[in-house]
Amino acid sequence: MMLLxxxxxxxxxSAGVAMLPMRRQYVPGVALLIAAPVLIVAIGMQMGWIYAALGLAAFVSMFRNPLRYIAARLRGEHPEIPQ
Incomplete structure (x- = not known):
């Protein structure tokens, strides 16, 4: 019940952070980005790998742009950040 x-x-x-202006989304967005894998692992441990895979798909769908940015930075590129 607590996991739910x-x-x-x-x-x-995450819905609340999405309604913030772009310049104010960074700090809470990073916190949500860090918390999500922890929740997905907990879902996988309690519910099974299928539910964890569904959660991972939802996570990647919601955070596709920040994940693309992080991947580009890891490749050594310097992508443009929106104003």
């Missing part, structure tokens, strides 16, 4: 409440809280927090 944490996941619901994460979803509401």
């Amino acid at each position: 409440l944490l996941c619901i809280g994460w979803v509401f927090a």
Whole structure:
């Protein structure tokens, strides 16, 4: 039950952060980006790998642009950040 409440809280927090102006999204967005894999692993341990895979797909879908940015930085590129 606690895992479900944490996941619901994460979803509401991410929806709230998405409504912020772009310049104010960075700090809470990074916190959500770090918290998501922890929740996905917990889902996998409690519910099974299928539910963890679905959570991972949702996570990648929601954070596709920040993940692309991180991947580009790891490759040594310097992508443009929106204003």
